[in-house]
Amino acid sequence: MNRLSPEHARELLAPLQRWRHDDQRGAIAREFVFADFKQAFAFMTQLALMAETSDHHPEWSNVYNRVDITLTTHDAGGLSQRDIAFAHYADAAFDRFMLPSAT
16 A cells, blocks of 8 residues: 555545544544433444454444544554544544434
8 A cells, every 4th residue: 555645645635624634643633522421432333344344444433422533544654544434434434423323
């Protein structure tokens, strides 16, 4: 997996407006806030299954209803297409959690 050039990274990050880019570290990060711990843990479980399938694991932490995720590809020495794909997946999963429940 190749590290993205700064120009290509900026282009691919444009739609990921809620992610912070750390160019020095070659990483992106985002905080996700849920209604409670149960939702946050369910979100992490969903992402863990995808991470295992794709063999690309995030740096993350969870405190009650908050999940902080940092993505970087260590083998590439910074940000790669895998991180961008994971960020899109995480955003889509989060959006599904935020949909109103069907009653």
